[in-house]
Amino acid sequence: MSLILLAALPFLGAVFPALLIRAGRDASAGAAGMVTLIAFIGLMTNAPAVMRGEVVQAQLEWLPGLGLNANFFLDGLGLLFAGLILGIGLLIILYARYYLSREDPMGQFYCFLLLFQGAMVGIVLSDNILLLLVFWELTSLSSFLLIGYWRHLPEGRQGARMALTVTGAGGLAMIGGMLILGNIAGSYDLSVILTQKEAIQASPHYLPALVLILLGAFTKSAQFPFHFWLPHAMAAPTPVSAYLHSATMVKAGLFLMARMWPVLSGTDAWFYIVSTVGLVTMVVGAVIALFKDDLKALLAFSTVSHLGLITMLLGLATPYAAVAAVFHIINHATFKAALFMSAGIIDHETGTRDIKRLGGLRKLMPITFVIATIASLSMAGLPPLNGFISKEMMLEQVAHTHWFGPGWLMVAIAVFGSAFSAAYCFRYIGHVFLGPEREEYPSHPHDPGPGLWLSPAFLVVLVILIGLFPQTLVQDLVKVSAGAVTNGYLPEGLKLKLWHGFNLALLMSSIATVVGLLLLWAYNPLRKGWDGTPRPEAKEMFDQVIGAFTALANWITDVLHNGSITRFAAIFLLFTLGLGYIAYSGGTMAAPDRETLTASPMAIVGWVCLIVSTLCIVAFHRNRLLALVILGIVGLMISLMFNYLSAPDLALTQISVEVVTIILLLLALNFIPRETPVEGSGARQTRNIILAVGGGLGVAGLLYAILIRNPVMESISAYHLANSKTGGGGTNVVNVILVDFRGYDTFGEIIVLGIAALVIFAITESVLSGPVRARLLNRKPPEPVAGDAHPQMMVVATRMMMPIALMVATYIFFRGHNLPGGGFIAGLVAAIAVIMQYMASGFSWAAARQTWPYHGIIGSGVLIAAITGLGAWFNDMPFLTSAYTYVTIPPLHEFELATAALFDLGVFLAVVGAVLLALESLARYAWQPGMEPEHPMDINPERDDAPEDGTKQEAAT
Amino acid sequence: MILEYAIYFAAFCFGSALLMCLWKVVSAEGVGDRVLALDTMVINAIALVVLFGMWKGTEMYFEAAMIIAMLGFVSTVAYARFMLRGNIIE
Amino acid sequence: MRLLARIFPHPYLSLLLVLTWCFLQNSFSINTLVMAIILAVIIPFTTARYWPDRPKLKRPFLIAEYVLIVIWDIIVANVVVAGLILFRRNDSLSPNWVAIPLDLRTPEAITVLAGTITLTPGTVSSDLSSGGHVLLVHCLNAKDTSAVRDEIKSRYERRLKEIFE
Amino acid sequence: MIELELLFASAVGVLTAAGIYLVLQQRTFPVILGLSFLSYAVNVFLFASGRLVQNEPPILTKYAESYTDPLPQALVLTAIVISFGMTAVVVMIALSAWLSARDDRVDMENEDPPAEEDSDAEAQS
């Protein structure tokens, strides 16, 4: 089977259990089992070639630009691991079918399990370290889901998070390491990297790469001091623990070290880091395991210890150690998976995993007893079981290794660790199965059905058989795997055998066993001492660290994003000023070359008015009405300034916009407090003043620097001046730019206006559909209100002024193309004419006489502009291409017709509609019952006095 | 020549008037006086714009004066209505 | 006739608008006139709803006389008031309110009267009574309020009454 | 004699400074005033990017010899219109926020208040 298919199979297959769960638990488990079985068989089809020493390869291009390709290869190491993953996976699937209860969503379980399986297979088959990283992180994620599978358990949630955090962190470190490695080697393909030992080890980046990669491996394989997550992951259902935390995932770190062994090992750094970490982990794990009462915790720490052992062997970096490591990986997988499953059986049948509540199960659960005992003894390293052989090899290697300090130090530590290892194995047998039967267990213990015990039994058979016939059963596999680790260097005449003769290793092993028995004999006093000794509790520390980080993150986030927009704005300004200054000071400027103008007295008067009124607003801004009054002066002065500096169009626009803006602000001011309260600290004031002065100086300086220099290059507007009349048909170049050269800007601009009106309308609707409406209806004016809402003089004046203003608007509109004016100003003037009417007779009265909907006015404005623009398409011209012509209809003189005028009409309508819709919204806020006057003016003697004759009736509306 | 001086003189008058109104804006007691001052400033500004056009001999700026005349009224009424009624378009 | 009334709801306004357009154009041509007439129809037509009642001018030709009188009064009053401002101490002025009972009833007429009063320096129309029968006028310097009242009534209101009512 | 350019630049500077000062206030109303000032300032700034020219409006006539740069004027017109729309919107949002929340401060209290119980604390119990 192709490796690609092999790697993809579990992922593709993960869909089936989830889908088939409706068909029943058996169908779901069966689907998972079939998928795994097919994959296993597929793997086996490749086995012969691998056993012959070939490397099976498969390539698929994925992201060649990065050097990330779906390249797979299968060598001995990969075969060993893939076999373990799929083989034990098969057993676990069987076991889990009977282990999980009816309430557990089994489809999900098998789905996650297969995802995990796929990720693991992917790791061991990857021929590309980036691809390996993908699968590596996937194992973290899928194990997160598996550990948290029992969602109702807070331990599960926490354990899952802890596992994800630790292994995820390691994984990220490894990404860094792998990328460095890939960059040194010039490729991310393992087959290339593995040939670059010299280059890699010579590189200055070797050490960081090594450390980062080892961080990944150590965290994954629960090496000290990252071992603490593994026991907490035991909150997972036992099949998960058996699979992930004995046979597979935790071995991924070992696999990685083995995989990178040819390029990374052989240096002092590797030797000391890896072997020391392994040794310490081995001892620490063994010691803690002895004192754990939870069966699964005991097994978890024993796993930690054995992983340490294998790590240490890999760290020693000799071919013999590699062989021992590979062999122990196989052995550990067999006995530890069996032990986890037996622990699961005990938990399942007795209702507890607490050793203190167990004991004497020998007769009640004989099958389980046999299975567990054989597996334990193998773990303890007793002959003739497989654990014995690999442990002997380990001790043999240790005995020939020079580590720190005196030569015997490592031997002593190893024996010490082995003794504890033996002790907890004996305790597992002694305190659970042996001893007197208890009067009561949480439930009635008995052996389970074969569905549960078949899988561990099969493994235990392997334990015995491998122990008895290692050469027949596994020697070839071990050789070819170890060969893959060591790049083919194997100890000469290697033979796996049960009996090595009386040697130092056997002696050490014996001592360890005896001491182990002694430790168990002295368990109670030892336990007292252990319980009395203060120890760092890894979980609490982890929780504290994570808690601290979370609190810190909370704090940082809250402090930075405290909701104070004024502070955000201050930071914005400060940053802008700072960077602007840096940019300025890093450049150079030519001497001023522009002839400056002399300020006439008129300009100085304007300047004084502008500055003084601005400062007045700053000083008086707390009186809001006053601020608005003075704002009118500022607007007026700016308008005069535009006039003074050759910009009549701008002057007209400025003054019109000013009036409408002030009306809007006055309308809004009606609802809000009339005064701004004094608040804010002095420091705040100082900050504001400093920023204001800084900003003012910056802008003034920048502008002055611009104004006293001529443009370095000629402006494109020379073209506009030259082509305005001939190309655009108008003599007001500003207007021609607006409706023609840059009509597209104007198109966007009227849409902005239209959107503004829509937003205003929508927000008014939203607010009025909420609780605010009642409040507004019952609103009392904050100040006493004068009588005579619609004064006669104003009404009568408006009757004259409004038509005249509309006339003026028309005039401004039509002259715009050639003289100052245009659709926008005309629109504003027209809108103001209508506002005049609103102010005279009130919005309700006036709006009742208004027939066109504002939405329609806005929409038609935008549409007219758009359609005018689109009209050009029929001429095969781009959007917004204009046309104009001169027409003569007798007896009239020649006049101009231009599409620009149509476009400007769109502008005009959009402006009128937008302004009026905005006003309408404000008027709706202000609306209160009874606010619909019948008459345009409040006082009209002609109307109210007794009629002298019948003709003086007011025309009906 | 005399015309130019007359224009200068008138501009000086209206400019001074503008500054006096400004002074009133700065120093007045309540809002009402300031609205009055602003209204007077608008009137003076109209005169200044027309004078500017005469001075430069162009009619280009005339519409500005006209629009200011028309719209200054609206904003003054708006301020006053606000003081009277709060809601300026009720 | 009715049709004409709909097209020209306010004929004087239309006339004013024609003039306005010609003034705006600041030049006269046939195009200007045509456009002026078009607009003078369209604009009053669209804004007619905002001017529901139609005051009639009984004697429009008297307007000219009235305007001339007002202009003359404005000039005179300007000089007088300038004198008051420049050469009199504030405390020697006697500002005063004057209530002017109105014979006029048409809002347009009352407004013209009030406007005239304001435009002539020294007097400002300040308010109307709640029934619209009395005009409140502020005088810059009026020792004798009844004299002011009488002058206004005889000089302006009488003429307006003739024009409007 | 005072340079017009200096007057002009200093006026824009004062407008900017006033705008910044007001924008940094704590209530919506002065902030909106400040934004208006900033838009005055920037419009005038943009206008001046074509340099200051007197009495040469960009209206083509037979008599004029040269014209001021029309492009910045067109840009400023667009900018004025846009900032008018923006002002209208910001006024309405501020008003609606005041009506809905009865609070016209622009600063908001921290929106992410500390939870009563932490998820881990809950898990340990």
Place this chain on the structure above:
Amino acid sequence: MFEYFVAIFLVIAGGFGLVGSIGLIKLGDPMSRLHAPTKATTLGVGGVLIASMLHALLIEQHFSVHELLITLFLFITAPVTANFIAKAHIHRHCDAEDLPDPSPDARWAGLTEEEASVDALQATRPSSLSEERS
């Protein structure tokens, strides 16, 4: 010669404009100050506009009438403006006692009920006012 003619108008206009604003500063009470701008409006701006028309007609040799429009606008709007400012002043600073008797009507329109209540307790209010009070 024509120049002198125009200049005279300008000087007169400037003078009245200036006097208006002097009045604004000099006069003591707010209602009196309200009289001042009327000068700037009428003879001040009016003079400038006439000067401008004459300038066009006599010196630049073309007919210019659009100045009349500004005059028209100002003559229509200035009384309204003044009226509003006066009303605002009355509203903020005056009670019924400060003003002359509005009889035959109940009260001055611009006064609020409270302000007017001093002497208008028994008076019936016009119907048009009842609505806007609700």
Place this chain on the structure above:
Amino acid sequence: MINHWIIAPVVLPAVLAPLIIMVMRFHLDLQRIFSIAGTVALVIISLVLMSQAAGGTIHVYELGDWPAPFGIVLVLDRLSALMCLLTAVLALVVLLHAVGSGWDERGWHFHALFQFQLMGVMGAFLTGDAFNLFVFFEVLLIASYGLMIHSGGPVRLRAGLQYVIYNLLGSTLFLFALGTLYAVTGTLNMADLAVRVAELPDDQSALLRVGAVLLLLVFCVKAAVLPLHFWLPSAYSNAPAPVAALFAIMTKVGAYSIIRMYTLVFGPDLAVTDGLIGTWLMPAAILTLAVGCIGVLGSRRIGRLAAFAAIGSMGTLLIAISAFTAEAMGAAIYYMVHSTLAAAMLFLVADLVIERRGNDHIACDFRLPQNGLIASLYFTAAIAMAGMPPLSGFLGKLLVLDATRDAAMWVWIWAGILIMSLVMIVGLARAGSTLFWKPFDPSLSAPQENGEDSAAAPALPFVATGSLLAGLVALTVLAGPSMRFADATAAQLFDPQNYISAVLKEGTE
């Protein structure tokens, strides 16, 4: 024959929206139909544009038939085509969610504003004129103001006000920048700017440098670069969910503008602005990443969590951009597509949660209906957002890491990206496990996870989220071809002469 396709993405919504306002404003169903149809058409148009641009030809559309640089031109190159397509696809998905979840009926004018928003975004991507870019920024901003406060509410309105105020400051700065640039160069067309900037005498650099930096700051506000990102968390977390999801493209407008202006006009080889742009942008980007990821860990609300995740992804994106090399730009473009889809997905999933719980506190005590499905969607979105395998985020992150290996700050970049990934993973996992892993309680949850209630719940939101997921999967599986396009796009960007020649018609004269 003129290629009118280029203007279509702007004109279509610009015509559709007024029609919606005028004719359909009281008919929500019609609005929905036309809005969706219009957006589908936009996707098709974008596909056409993509096919036109893919070959590497740069198409220019001279609005009003005025030649560049005097009129405004639209320019279609690979980057703009890609951004248009991304926008259109995202918009369609978001629209489905908005319709399905009923968000569009909780206030007025959702569809009109939505179309205008699209018009603004498309216009910004297509324009070749600096001032026109400003105009379309304003179009998209003002539409976004309306969408952000859609359906109102006190907190949303106040948050909206902050959003508006901050962006108004940004718009003001934009005009200052444009004024300065115009004052120095006398042009607005971006290609012409590029030519003139390159010809600028060395001794007159100061003003130009100021303009360049101010402009960059404007784009940094949009792109939420630290310390100009403060507007984002509150705005995004208080916006209606579909709007927040749509806003995933808004930050990209900022990123796009940075890419466009600082490869075309102020390219990395330009002497005048040497050492001005990348030097500070890179550390700012790293800090942005850090603040975003820390914010994910530090958030107690789902909306804020998603917002900070978006900031974090912008950090990664900007790191890639700030390197200003073709290789890193390719990675940036790939990551940009990814992060848009992922951020949108996270916001939509957050909405699914909030809609079912009524509040957005992460710590909350009861199970949601459809817990399993939503949980899977959440974890998928989280995986994408955190850049974990197997989704495109991981590939994007690897690409960025790989492309920055020669950068001066590579240690900081790598450390930042890797450490902050962990922080984000922890934050997302923490939130997810707290949100979804609840005790079984029959009274609060149906026994069959995906049973009856999933049929009852509106399916469109799930379709929307599912489509985003499908997009992410496609981006992962088709990483090779995607990356080839991204690299080609980057190559086009780093060879601006073609762009300049196309716009200024240099070849034809």
